[in-house]
Amino acid sequence: MNVTILAIESSCDETSAAVIKNGSILSNVIATQKVHEKYGGVVPELASRAHQQQILPVVSEALEQASVSKFDLTAVAYTQGPGLLGALLVGSSFAKSLSLSLNIPLIAVNHMQAHILAHFIDDPKPTFPFLCLTVSGGHTQLVRVEEDLEMKILGETKDDAVGEAFDKAAKILGLGYPGGPLIDKYAKEGNPDKFEFAETSMPDLDYSFSGIKTSILYFLQKEMKKDQSFIDNNLNDLCASIQKSLISMLMEKLILAVKKEKVTEISIAGGVSANSGLRLALEKEGIQRRWNVYIPKFEYCTDNAAMIAMTAHFKYQQKDFASLSSVPMPRMPF
Ligand code: KG4
Numbered sequence: 001m002n003v004t005i006l007a008i009e010s011s012c013d014e015t016s017a018a019v020i021k022n023g024s025i026l027s028n029v030i031a032t033q034k035v036h037e038k039y040g041g042v043v044p045e046l047a048s049r050a051h052q053q054q055i056l057p058v059v060s061e062a063l064e065q066a067s068v069s070k071f072d073l074t075a076v077a078y079t080q081g082p083g084l085l086g087a088l089l090v091g092s093s094f095a096k097s098l099s100l101s102l103n104i105p106l107i108a109v110n111h112m113q114a115h116i117l118a119h120f121i122d123d124p125k126p127t128f129p130f131l132c133l134t135v136s137g138g139h140t141q142l143v144r145v146e147e148d149l150e151m152k153i154l155g156e157t158k159d160d161a162v163g164e165a166f167d168k169a170a171k172i173l174g175l176g177y178p179g180g181p182l183i184d185k186y187a188k189e190g191n192p193d194k195f196e197f198a199e200t201s202m203p204d205l206d207y208s209f210s211g212i213k214t215s216i217l218y219f220l221q222k223e224m225k226k227d228q229s230f231i232d233n234n235l236n237d238l239c240a241s242i243q244k245s246l247i248s249m250l251m252e253k254l255i256l257a258v259k260k261e262k263v264t265e266i267s268i269a270g271g272v273s274a275n276s277g278l279r280l281a282l283e284k285e286g287i288q289r290r291w292n293v294y295i296p297k298f299e300y301c302t303d304n305a306a307m308i309a310m311t312a313h314f315k316y317q318q319k320d321f322a323s324l325s326s327v328p329m330p331r332m333p334f
């Protein structure tokens with residue numbers, strides 16, 4: 001029997017829908033909300049409204065691209081959390097009504113698990129057990145993956161996520177939102193050894209990224225007092241140096257985790273895994289330390305419904321279905 005699942009992602013500022021058939025992704029439509037750009041960050045209420053406007057056209061497009069009718073669907077999946085409550089409500093209400101009206105099972109997916117399971121969309125796939133450094137706008141986690149749906153957090157950030165550190169640093173530099181991709185772009189032309197920032201080291205496998213943000217802010221305030229054009233004249237070198245510090249903090253704990261866990265199947269996931277410096281650093285360490293490294297395709301790094309669909313496929317096989325009374329969970333644990 002064919003298993004065809006429609007998946008919906010609406011946790012933050014991307015409205016996305018994907019169709020997966022027997023484990024293969026047939027479509028993955030992503031509408032990124034532009035409304036937040038002028039505010040320098042995601043405005044939750046505007047995100048919910050934009051999801052409401054976009055969800056129908058995005059779902060229709062996903063079904064059309066996959067050449068699938070809604071009557072062919074075996075199940076419908078949605079992101080239950082973590083994320084913005086109002087944004088999650090749009091996807092969950094839509095998925096529940098579809099499940100009820102078509103009389104098909106509902107599957108509730110954890111967004112952070114889904115980032116990791118995006119590695120099973122294409123080859124090469126990691127073998128179990130593997131480690132994943134999940135780096136997004138809201139989370140920074142070192143995860144040991146025992147089985148497709150069995151994961152344990154080994155360490156995580158105690159304050160800002162690394163994506164947030166990229167975005168806040170970009171804001172201080174006067175760049176747009178989201179700042180991560182812009183820092184990445186300017187860093188390519190800069191000297192990463194030009195400036196140094198205080199890197200915070202936490203015990204064990206945990207992270208902290210709020211200190212480095214303050215260190216960048218104080219450094220720039222001091223330099224701008226002396227020279228008003230300091231940022232303009234040094235933008236590339238500043239971006240390259242900030243990126244180097246953030247990557248070095250990420251890699252230090254990843255190397256420690258590999259030593260502790262004695263696992264050499266290593267992956268990265270989440271929005272910041274699109275960063276060219278981080279991708280390169282992982283490849284280099286992988287060659288030096290004989291790890292097998294797995295880096296997601298760009299379209300599966302930032303938020304997308306294909307990863308929700310892949311996770312739903314695993315959950316369908318375990319008959320792990322949600323009830324119509326399941327609710328969005330803004331702070332959903334694993
Ligand atoms: O996974 P994601 O799309 O959304 C969340 O679940 O949070 O991650 C978004 C984060 C943002 O902070 C964005 O600045 C960052 O990923 N990001 C990057 C790059 N592309 C996206 N950070 C650094 N370099 C990039 N190329």
Ligand code: ZN
Nearest residue numbers: 136271302303
């Ligand atoms: Zn995400």
